[in-house]
Amino acid sequence: MSVNGSAVVRYERRGPVAVVTMNRPDYRNAQNSAMTYALDDAFARAVDDAEVKVIVLAGAGKHFSAGHDIGTPGRDVDQSFDRRAVLWWDHVGREGGDQRFARESEVYLGMCRRWREIPKPMIAGVQGACIAGGLMLAWVCDLIVASDDAFFADPVVRMGIPGVEYFAHPWVLGPRAAKEVLFTGERFTVQQAKEWGMINRIVPRDELEQATFELAERISAMPQFGLALAKKAVNQAEDLMGLRSGMDSAFGLHHLAHAHNAETSADSLGGQSARSMRDANKEAR
Numbered sequence: 527m528s529v530n531g532s533a534v535v536r537y538e539r540r541g542p543v544a545v546v547t548m549n550r551p552d553y554r555n556a557q558n559s560a561m562t563y564a565l566d567d568a569f570a571r572a573v574d575d576a577e578v579k580v581i582v583l584a585g586a587g588k589h590f591s592a593g594h595d596i597g598t599p600g601r602d603v604d605q606s607f608d609r610r611a612v613l614w615w616d617h618v619g620r621e622g623g624d625q626r627f628a629r630e631s632e633v634y635l636g637m638c639r640r641w642r643e644i645p646k647p648m649i650a651g652v653q654g655a656c657i658a659g660g661l662m663l664a665w666v667c668d669l670i671v672a673s674d675d676a677f678f679a680d681p682v683v684r685m686g687i688p689g690v691e692y693f694a695h696p697w698v699l700g701p702r703a704a705k706e707v708l709f710t711g712e713r714f715t716v717q718q719a720k721e722w723g724m725i726n727r728i729v730p731r732d733e734l735e736q737a738t739f740e741l742a743e744r745i746s747a748m749p750q751f752g753l754a755l756a757k758k759a760v761n762q763a764e765d766l767m768g769l770r771s772g773m774d775s776a777f778g779l780h781h782l783a784h785a786h787n788a789e790t791s792a793d794s795l796g797g798q799s800a801r802s803m804r805d806a807n808k809e810a811r
């Protein structure tokens with residue numbers, strides 16, 4: 527077992543299970559690029575370790591993830607990283623749509639697709655907030671175990687943007703629930719998420735870690751290559767149901783919205799900040 531305590535992402539081997547933990551609890555695990563690449567490093571390590579059969583993705587603290595970092599002191603949108611999700615030029619030094627498309631193709635859509643295709647089963651253990659970009663992290667996992675205090679939302683229509691970059695909404699929620707979630711931007715509960723088929727099981731908060739780990743352990747008794755093929759078979763079926771091409775077309779609309787915002791308001795987020803989004807979402811409830 528190895529533990530790496532202070533980093534933005536912790537990696538721990540527990541027998542056949544790798545536990546990857548987002549570790550910015552003071553910022554509700556808001557995802558900056560430093561965390562994105564640390565997650566990618568951790569997943570790569572788990573894939574390369576032949577002893578690891580299943581990967582668990584968890585969030586330290588009270589919340590799984592508040593989404594993309596749009597306002598913590600560790601926000602790093604202007605920094606270059608060693609790109610690996612797509613072969614496109616670096617966003618740094620570019621402007622406008624060129625800059626945004628390069629960056630989001632790499633760190634959001636590209637990374638999420640890369641992680642969805644990890645050949646080992648991934649289980650998200652979700653507690654507290656799982657908002658916007660946080661949904662993307664849970665959705666790329668194969669199974670989701672959520673605690674009874676978990677809640678979810680994709681409020682980015684408030685920014686004039688039709689949903690987060692990894693546009694899996696119609697496939698993981700069904701079209702009607704997807705529209706309700708996007709149109710209202712409101713929180714939905716763990717029970718609603720279960721009803722809509724988005725999550726596998728609900729457990730009490732203090733049992734989340736153990737329940738997620740036990741499920742991972744049960745799965746780890748299966749043959750590794752069989753698991754990889756079963757995962758690929760289901761992912762291919764989702765792609766045949768239009769997930770991949772649908773997401774590509776939504777990504778175009780997403781960037782139309784960013785560009786429209788940049789043309790007509792203060793910035794590509796429609797002048798919204800983490801704080802204004804939080805306040806607006808509170809008022810809406």
Ligand code: ZN
Binds near residue numbers: 630691780784
């Ligand atoms: Zn975006």
